[in-house]
Amino acid sequence: MLIKTFGSAVFGVDATTITIEVNIDNGINFHLVGLPDSAVKESQHRITAALKNNGLKWPGKKITINMAPADIRKEGSAYDLPISLGILAASEQREMPEIDQYVIMGEMSLDGGIQPIKGALPIAIQARKEGFKGFILPEVNAREAAIVNDLEVIGVSNLMEVVDFLSGEKDIAPTIVNTREEFLQHLDNPAFDFSEVKGQENIKRALEIAAAGGHNVILIGPPGAGKTMLAKRMPTILPPMTLVEALETTKIHSVAGKLGDHASLVAERPFRSPHHSISNVALVGGGSFPQPGEISLAHHGILFLDELPEFQRTVLEVMRQPMEDRKVNISRARFSIDYPASFMLVASMNPCPCGYFNHPSKDCVCSPGIVQKYLNKISGPLLDRIDLHVEVTPVSFDEMSSERKEEKSADIRKRVVVAREIQTERFKETEGIYNNAQMQTRHLRQVCRIEKEGQDLLRHAIDKLNLSARAYDRILKVARTIADLEESENIETGHLAEAIQYRSLDREGWMG
Numbered sequence: 001m002l003i004k005t006f007g008s009a010v011f012g013v014d015a016t017t018i019t020i021e022v023n024i025d026n027g028i029n030f031h032l033v034g035l036p037d038s039a040v041k042e043s044q045h046r047i048t049a050a051l052k053n054n055g056l057k058w059p060g061k062k063i064t065i066n067m068a069p070a071d072i073r074k075e076g077s078a079y080d081l082p083i084s085l086g087i088l089a090a091s092e093q094r095e096m097p098e099i100d101q102y103v104i105m106g107e108m109s110l111d112g113g114i115q116p117i118k119g120a121l122p123i124a125i126q127a128r129k130e131g132f133k134g135f136i137l138p139e140v141n142a143r144e145a146a147i148v149n150d151l152e153v154i155g156v157s158n159l160m161e162v163v164d165f166l167s168g169e170k171d172i173a174p175t176i177v178n179t180r181e182e183f184l185q186h187l188d189n190p191a192f193d194f195s196e197v198k199g200q201e202n203i204k205r206a207l208e209i210a211a212a213g214g215h216n217v218i219l220i221g222p223p224g225a226g227k228t229m230l231a232k233r234m235p236t237i238l239p240p241m242t243l244v245e246a247l248e249t250t251k252i253h254s255v256a257g258k259l260g261d262h263a264s265l266v267a268e269r270p271f272r273s274p275h276h277s278i279s280n281v282a283l284v285g286g287g288s289f290p291q292p293g294e295i296s297l298a299h300h301g302i303l304f305l306d307e308l309p310e311f312q313r314t315v316l317e318v319m320r321q322p323m324e325d326r327k328v329n330i331s332r333a334r335f336s337i338d339y340p341a342s343f344m345l346v347a348s349m350n351p352c353p354c355g356y357f358n359h360p361s362k363d364c365v366c367s368p369g370i371v372q373k374y375l376n377k378i379s380g381p382l383l384d385r386i387d388l389h390v391e392v393t394p395v396s397f398d399e400m401s402s403e404r405k406e407e408k409s410a411d412i413r414k415r416v417v418v419a420r421e422i423q424t425e426r427f428k429e430t431e432g433i434y435n436n437a438q439m440q441t442r443h444l445r446q447v448c449r450i451e452k453e454g455q456d457l458l459r460h461a462i463d464k465l466n467l468s469a470r471a472y473d474r475i476l477k478v479a480r481t482i483a484d485l486e487e488s489e490n491i492e493t494g495h496l497a498e499a500i501q502y503r504s505l506d507r508e509g510w511m512g
Contacts, residue, residue: 003090003384005082008126009072010119012337013251014290015105015126019068020079022086029064034067039077046077047084054160059091071332075289078117081106081136085162091441097167101133102433104162107390116261121247121254124148134174136162139206142175143264144254147247149179177264180243192233195406199399203230205233205503206356206390208412211237212419213481214435216323217387218308220504221392222362223248223355227348230392231304234346235269236409240418243404245300248340252299256292268478270301272343276310280318281477285339290330295322298343308347309377319345323385347385349378360393375505386471387437387478387502419484436481441473448476454493461500475499 007018024147030044048058065083067074082104089096105123107115116138126146127135134152153175156162164170194204203219210217210294219227241249250266253259259266274283274294281325285293295303305311322328326342332339351357352371357364364371383389420435426447427433433440439447450458479491479499488495 001090001092002121003086003382004100005086005089006132007079007082008103008119008123009074010255011072012249012339013122013255013337015122016069016086017126017130018072018074018079020082020086020477021066021067021068022083022090024059024087025062025064025066026061026089028352031062031064032067033065034070035073036067036079037073039111040067040074041078042077042378043080043083046080046108046110047087050080050108050112051088053110054112054158056088056163059087061091063090065088076118077107078105080108081114081162083160084159085166086110088163094163094167096163097168098133099166102136102166103127103132104132104136105135106138106156109160112501113154114162116140116257117254117258118144118257121147121251123257124151124153125251126153136165136331138262142260143177143262144250146175146177147179147250147265153438157246169418178353179265191415192236192409194236194409194412197226197229197233197406198402199395200226200230200392203392204407204412206388207234208237208416209478209481209502210234210237210344210346210388210415211487212485213387213423213477214344214437215387215478215481216347216437217388217390218347218349218383218386218505219390219392220349220351222273222394223350224357225392225394227392228304228306230349231302231306231346232271234302234344235271236302237412237416237421238269238344239413241267241269241300246249248288249300252292252296256297258297270298270302271409272298272301273304273306276307278311278315280312280315281317284318284322284328284341286330290332290337292339293328294341295319295328295341295343299340301343303345304345305345305347308349309374313379314379320381321386324495326432330447342438347386351375358391380468381470383505384468384474388498389506390502405502415485418487419481422487425501436477436484439480441479444473444476448480450476450479450491450496451493454496456474457496458500461503465503467503471503475503478502481493 002023005020007020008015051058088094089099105117120141124135125148127137128148128151136154139155139157142153146153154172155175165172180409246265246267253266269393272294281287283293284295284330322341327330328339328341330337352366357371430497479495482495482498
């Protein structure tokens with residue numbers, strides 16, 4: 001007897017429906033075809049034990065299982081459940097008339113327990129798109145999949161629950177999540193706040209500009225000056241995520257298996273802070289079985305690289321193209337996958353190995369050659385892609401002990417949101433561009449027009465600092481953001497002057 005069940009395979013952040021055909025005939029043998037990997041091939045042993053331990057039996061006949069389309073590699077143990085149900089239905093141990101109306105995924109333990117899977121959200125989206133009635137999956141992943149409306153999401157914890165449900169002997173209430181309510185519930189619960197940071201007004205101003213325009217920023221200063229503390233509070237002043245952004249981010253975290261048990265929507269902007277020993281594959285994604293890297297997990301959020309010069313140079317260089325393209329392409333011999341990677345880079349570094357170069361009160365003990373070698377760990381092309389270079393100075397005792405109330409993140413965020421709304425209106429006719437940092441060179445002439453006085457200032461700065469063409473573009477983008485924060489239609493000379501001062505590492509005395 002031939003029975004068809006349906007599973008799904010995830011490639012990149014999208015899913016493809018897999019048809020699992022189970023045929024039982026006379027003879028004694030077991031064939032599993034359709035390009036399965038080792039984990040899928042091993043399913044026979046897990047399924048045999050699970051069936052026996054639940055009072056069911058493995059048919060003593062010839063079993064042929066085809067996983068179509070046969071040219072797509074099937075990976076992982078999540079096909080245990082649809083294969084076992086197909087075997088039960090094809091051997092006529094239980095009647096399951098609606099088995100072909102559900103997408104079914106789940107790894108099985110030897111006692112029939114259902115283990116969590118990765119990629120539940122993109123699978124649910126594809127199931128609804130193809131008109132399936134519902135999606136049967138492990139209970140711990142049910143809330144994640146239930147974000148998708150108009151799809152019956154059935155969370156189960158063991159094999160017999162599924163068998164009884166599909167046989168009509170048991171009702172299981174679908175998991176329901178109010179997506180909008182879930183989204184709004186998590187919007188305003190920040191763990192950090194800028195009001196906790198004493199002093200550092202110029203640094204807060206620079207981070208406000210970075211947040212308003214989506215600009216990359218690097219903080220340069222001695223140990224203990226507050227670089228990490230300031231960076232961790234960046235997400236609290238970014239505009240709240242839209243529902244579309246939240247769904248895109250949740251898909252990536254779902255594919256990577258980074259959502260917790262019983263989690264649903266990622267409603268807060270991600271803040272990823274990998275250790276400096278990270279490999280280039282872990283940072284940008286890839287591997288034998290490609291997975292999203294840290295830059296994709298930071299999609300619509302912040303990637304924080306602490307102690308930037310301590311990262312391997314090869315690791316930093318692979319970020320250059322994704323920073324420009326806002327996506328990363330993983331190419332293999334048989335396929336190619338795109339992962340989105342629209343993130344804000346926030347980096348921090350000491351100015352030299354001892355940490356006290358250019359310090360106002362402490363002397364640097366590094367020789368000039370050592371300082372230059374340390375700074376040269378970061379390539380010029382990478383620095384060009386960082387819009388704001390901000391010097392962080394130590395906080396004085398008077399500032400630390402001051403009783404003066406600092407501005408809250410919520411108040412800074414209001415100004416950022418106004419500036420972002422101006423940019424949204426400006427780029428509403430341009431697909432794929434939502435803020436000033438994403439502007440292409442062709443947009444600069446239209447959006448960043450400056451008067452003669454401003455051009456003279458910019459010419460002098462470029463000659464003095466020996467800036468590259470990319471750095472020139474970055475200055476114009478930052479000046480445009482400063483003007484947006486002041487709700488100014490034109491870029492004034494003062495806006496340009498402030499933007500130029502955020503090119504610290506281009507100045508003589510830093511990079512030579």
